[in-house]
Amino acid sequence: MGHEQEYVSMLYDRLDGLREQSARRLAEQLRDGGGTQQARSQRDSAVKMYAEQVEQYSAVENGLCFGRLDTDDGARHYIGRIGIFDTSGDYDPLLMDWRAPAARAFYLATAANPQGVRRRRHLRTRQRKVVALNDEVLDLATASPTAHEELTGEASLLAALNAGRTGRMRDIVETIQAEQDRIIRADLPGTLVVQGGPGTGKTAVALHRAAYLLYTHRRELATRGVLLVGPNETFLRYISQVLPALAETGVLLRTPGDLFPGVSARRAEPAATAALKGRAEMVEVLAAAVRDRQWVPDEPLEIEVEREVLPLAPETVRAARDRARRSGRPHNLARAVFDVEVVHALAAQVAERIGADPLGGANLLEEADVAEIRRELREEPGVRAALDQLWPVLTPQRLLADLYADPDRIAAATPGWSDADRAALRREPGGWTPADVPLLDEAAELLGEDDRAAEARRARLRALQREYAEGVLEIARGSRSIDVEDEAEGGEILGVADLLDADRLLERQQSTDGLTTAQRAAADRSWAFGHVIVDEAQELSPMAWRLLMRRCPSRSMTIVGDVAQTGALAGTPSWGEALEPYVAQRWRLEELTVSYRTPAEIMAVAAGVLAEIDPHLRPPRSVRRSGVPPWERTVATDRLAGELADAAVAEAADLTDGRLGVIVPAGRVDALGAALLAALPEAAVGDHPELESRVVLLTVAQAKGLEFDTVLVVDPDGIVAESPRGHSDLYVALTRATQRLGILRPA
Numbered sequence: 001m002g003h004e005q006e007y008v009s010m011l012y013d014r015l016d017g018l019r020e021q022s023a024r025r026l027a028e029q030l031r032d033g034g035g036t037q038q039a040r041s042q043r044d045s046a047v048k049m050y051a052e053q054v055e056q057y058s059a060v061e062n063g064l065c066f067g068r069l070d071t072d073d074g075a076r077h078y079i080g081r082i083g084i085f086d087t088s089g090d091y092d093p094l095l096m097d098w099r100a101p102a103a104r105a106f107y108l109a110t111a112a113n114p115q116g117v118r119r120r121r122h123l124r125t126r127q128r129k130v131v132a133l134n135d136e137v138l139d140l141a142t143a144s145p146t147a148h149e150e151l152t153g154e155a156s157l158l159a160a161l162n163a164g165r166t167g168r169m170r171d172i173v174e175t176i177q178a179e180q181d182r183i184i185r186a187d188l189p190g191t192l193v194v195q196g197g198p199g200t201g202k203t204a205v206a207l208h209r210a211a212y213l214l215y216t217h218r219r220e221l222a223t224r225g226v227l228l229v230g231p232n233e234t235f236l237r238y239i240s241q242v243l244p245a246l247a248e249t250g251v252l253l254r255t256p257g258d259l260f261p262g263v264s265a266r267r268a269e270p271a272a273t274a275a276l277k278g279r280a281e282m283v284e285v286l287a288a289a290v291r292d293r294q295w296v297p298d299e300p301l302e303i304e305v306e307r308e309v310l311p312l313a314p315e316t317v318r319a320a321r322d323r324a325r326r327s328g329r330p331h332n333l334a335r336a337v338f339d340v341e342v343v344h345a346l347a348a349q350v351a352e353r354i355g356a357d358p359l360g361g362a363n364l365l366e367e368a369d370v371a372e373i374r375r376e377l378r379e380e381p382g383v384r385a386a387l388d389q390l391w392p393v394l395t396p397q398r399l400l401a402d403l404y405a406d407p408d409r410i411a412a413a414t415p416g417w418s419d420a421d422r423a424a425l426r427r428e429p430g431g432w433t434p435a436d437v438p439l440l441d442e443a444a445e446l447l448g449e450d451d452r453a454a455e456a457r458r459a460r461l462r463a464l465q466r467e468y469a470e471g472v473l474e475i476a477r478g479s480r481s482i483d484v485e486d487e488a489e490g491g492e493i494l495g496v497a498d499l500l501d502a503d504r505l506l507e508r509q510q511s512t513d514g515l516t517t518a519q520r521a522a523a524d525r526s527w528a529f530g531h532v533i534v535d536e537a538q539e540l541s542p543m544a545w546r547l548l549m550r551r552c553p554s555r556s557m558t559i560v561g562d563v564a565q566t567g568a569l570a571g572t573p574s575w576g577e578a579l580e581p582y583v584a585q586r587w588r589l590e591e592l593t594v595s596y597r598t599p600a601e602i603m604a605v606a607a608g609v610l611a612e613i614d615p616h617l618r619p620p621r622s623v624r625r626s627g628v629p630p631w632e633r634t635v636a637t638d639r640l641a642g643e644l645a646d647a648a649v650a651e652a653a654d655l656t657d658g659r660l661g662v663i664v665p666a667g668r669v670d671a672l673g674a675a676l677l678a679a680l681p682e683a684a685v686g687d688h689p690e691l692e693s694r695v696v697l698l699t700v701a702q703a704k705g706l707e708f709d710t711v712l713v714v715d716p717d718g719i720v721a722e723s724p725r726g727h728s729d730l731y732v733a734l735t736r737a738t739q740r741l742g743i744l745r746p747a
C-alpha cells in the first residue's frame, strides 16, 4: 500500500504541474492583445485549448489512477483516467489512459485467457489517498475457486454496485466488463444497435463509448462533434457528470425536444397526440400543409397599383404556382420563381394597355420599357402584398402554428383522417411539445431557409459566443489559487481575468468564432455530426428518427435501448423496423445480458411483468443477490396516501446513505406528492425534481433510465392502466432499484 501511495502521490503532483502549466499559458494568451488577424486567430485557438486542458485536469481529480497491470515480462502499467508522461526523462508513460489499446487487457484478461497479464490490481482512492487494493492473479492454477470467471475485477465491481447511489450517475471506468468493453471499443463507422434489459449498463456503455471514440478518433470527431440524445432533461442531469469525469467535455447532450435550434420544447400534450405527430405519414401531412399555403383564389384578385386596379386571374396564379412547384426548390426559395411569373403577367397587362397602337399595329413598347414596368411593379406595395398572400414566405414555426390553429387548414392537409385525429392536432399557439420538434425540422426542409432564419441563427451564435467568453474568464479566475502560490507570476495572472471582461474577449473572438464544436453544432440545424449516440432509443418515433438521421448523414451511430421498455406510443417495437428506411439491413446488433443494477430477487418480480409484454422475452441475468426479498402490501384505496407516507418514512430511515425513489401513476402525482411532502419535507416532487434529494417522487416517464437504492412502486395496476404500453411502464418502474423494492397496491 505504501508503495502504491507513493506512486499515486507522484501522479497527483504531475497532475498539479500540468494544470498549473496550462493555467499559466491560458493567462498569457488572454493577456496578449492585438496582432494580425492570423495571430489573433491562432491565439483564440490556444485560449480554447488551454481552457479545455485546465478543465480536464481538474475533472480527473477523483480516481485519477485506479488500476495496475503486471505483465509476464515483468513490466508494470498504471491505468487511469488520462495519460501522463514523464516529460523530464524519455517520455515514459507514468499513467496509461484507459482508452489506450495497451490498457485493454485490464478489462479483458481472465485466468483462462490472461493475454500476457500476470496480475490485475484495482486501486481504490479517496481524495488522493489509496484506501484499498484488490488483486487478481490471472493464473488458473492459483486463481480463487470462488471467483466468477466471466466477471472482471469481481470484488471492485461488487463494491461499486453495492455502494449507495448519489442521484448522479457515476462512471464505470474502473470496472468495465468484457461484454461492455467490446461495445465501447467497436469501430466508428456504421450503425451499431445495443439492445439490453434494464440495468445492463447501456447508458454507461454509451457514455464510455463517446469518450473512447473522441480519444481514438480525436481529429475526425473534434471538428464534426458527437451528439448524445437522452429522453428528458432529468435524465441528462442524471448523466451529466460522467463525461466530464472522463475528461471529455466536447459531447453535445440533448433531449429530442432540443434538437431544433431556437426551440425548447417543454409544452405538454396527451400521449395519443404525441403518437399521432410521430407517425411517418406526417411527412405527407406537412407537404400538404405547405402546398395549401400556395394559394390560388377562385376569383380574380384586384391589385391596386399607382393609379389603377390590375386584375390577377386565377389561371395566371395557377400557372405561376405550377411553374414554381416544378422548379423543385423548397417553398421559400421557389417564391422567386412564383414572383417572376406573376409580375411578368401583370407587366404584360400594363404594357398591352399603354403600348397599344391606336392604329391597330404591333405594341409600341420596347422590351426595355416592359422590363422597366416589371421593375416598378415589383416595388408596388399592392403587388408585394398580393404575392405575400398567394405564396407567403414561412418559417417552420409559422407553418405549424397556423396549421394547428385552423381546422380548415388541418382538414386540407389530412385527407382521409378521422375527425377525432384531426381534432387532436388542433391547438392554440403558445410553446412547442417534444413531438413538434421533428415536425418543425421536417417543415424546415420543405420550406428551405429564408433570410430571417439565418439571421436568427447568427443571433444565437453571438449569444453562445458571449457565454463562451464568460466561461473562459471563469476558468482563468478559477485557477487563481494555483497562481497565487507562484508569487512571481501570480499577480499578473490575477490581473488578466480582472482587466478583460467578457465583452472585450467576445469582441476579440468575433472575428474568428471562439466556439467549441458542440456549441456551433447546437446552433446549426444543418450540422452533420461525426457520430450520434441515442440512449433510450426505443422511445423515438418515426418522425424523430428522420430528424436524427438528417443530423448524421454518415450513419455512424450508436443506438442504445430496450424494446421491452418502450413507453412512448409511437416508440419502436423493433430495431429493424425503425432503421429499415435509413440503413436497410446494414446495422450491427450487440446484446448486453447481465443486469448490474437489479438484484436477482427484484428481477424475479419484474420477469413476471416482462412475460406479460411478450412471453418470448427473457430478463437479463442479475449479477448479484441483495438478500432482501421485495415486499408487497395491499391497502384500502382511501388509505393509499397515508400508507405511502408511512412506508416512505420507514424506508428512508433504513437508508444509511443512498436514495429512495417513489414511482407513481401520473394521475396520482398531485395527491401522493402532497402526502409524501407532508411526511418528508425533504422529498423532491415536480416536473424537474432534484435527483440528489434523499427521496424523490417520479412518474415512470421521469424515472426512465434512473436508479435508486430503494424503490417504492405505488399502484402498479394504475401504472398499467394509464397507457396501452402500461406493462412496459411497470417493467421500467420495477427495475429501478439497486437494493430494495416495495409495492403498495390499492385494494
Ligand SMILES: Nc1ncnc2c1ncn2[C@@H]1O[C@H](COP(=O)(O)OP(=O)(O)OP(=O)(O)O)[C@@H](O)[C@H]1O
Binding pocket: 157, 160, 161, 170, 171, 172, 175, 176, 177, 180, 196, 197, 198, 199, 200, 201, 202, 203, 204, 205, 562, 565, 596, 597, 704, 705, 706, 707, 735
Ligand atoms: N461494469 C460496471 N461496473 C460498475 N457498475 C456498472 C457496470 N455496468 C453497469 N454498472 C452500473 O449498473 C447500473 C445500471 O447501468 P445503466 O444505467 O447504464 O443501465 P441501462 O442498461 O442503461 O439501464 P436502463 O435500461 O434501465 O436504463 C448503473 O449504476 C451503472 O453504473
